[in-house]
Amino acid sequence: MAEQTRRLVLGGATSGVVSRCRDFTSRALADWAWPGGAEAAEDVLLLVSEVVTNACLHAGGPRELVLRHDHERLRVEVSDGSPEIPRRRLPGDRALPGGHGLIVVERLARSWGAQPFADASPGKTVWLEIAAGRSDGSDGTHGPSAAPGEPAEGPLRQP
Numbered sequence: 001m002a003e004q005t006r007r008l009v010l011g012g013a014t015s016g017v018v019s020r021c022r023d024f025t026s027r028a029l030a031d032w033a034w035p036g037g038a039e040a041a042e043d044v045l046l047l048v049s050e051v052v053t054n055a056c057l058h059a060g061g062p063r064e065l066v067l068r069h070d071h072e073r074l075r076v077e078v079s080d081g082s083p084e085i086p087r088r089r090l091p092g093d094r095a096l097p098g099g100h101g102l103i104v105v106e107r108l109a110r111s112w113g114a115q116p117f118a119d120a121s122p123g124k125t126v127w128l129e130i131a132a133g134r135s136d137g138s139d140g141t142h143g144p145s146a147a148p149g150e151p152a153e154g155p156l157r158q159p
Contacts, residue, residue, distance in 0.1 A: 003070040004032060012061040012081060021052045021065050028067050035132055043108050044130060048076055050101040051126050055080040073110065074130045081123040085114045
C-alpha cells in the first residue's frame, strides 16, 4: 500500500482545535480501516489530543496536523510556531494537573521527536509514530527516553 496522507490546516487556532483534530483523525482512521479495533483507535486519539494540546498550551496553537499512513505505521505530525522542543517536566506533585502528556506519548507511541522547520522560519513539527495494529510499542521499539526535564532525542528527521 502506498502512503496515504491527510492534512488539516489550523493556522494557530486554539479554540476547539483539540476536538477538531480528534474528529479529523477519527475519520481518517475509519477510512483507512485502522487495525487493532476501538482500543487502538482510542490510543491514537489520545496521542493526537496530547500533542495538539501541548501546541495550544506551549506554542501559541498548532498550524497544521498531518496524518501519514502506510502498511507499517501511522505518523502524526503537529506543526507550530514555537522553536521550543518539547521537554518532560521535572517530577512534581502528581495530584496537580499537567506535566504528564509526554509520558503518555512515550508509553503509547513507537517513537516520537521534534524537527525544526527546514526553511529556518521559527517553529517546529512534533511527530510520533504508531505501528499499524499496535499502539503500545510492543513491537520491541519505544519512544525516546530522556532524563526528566531534558528534551527527548528521537530520530529527528524531515517528514
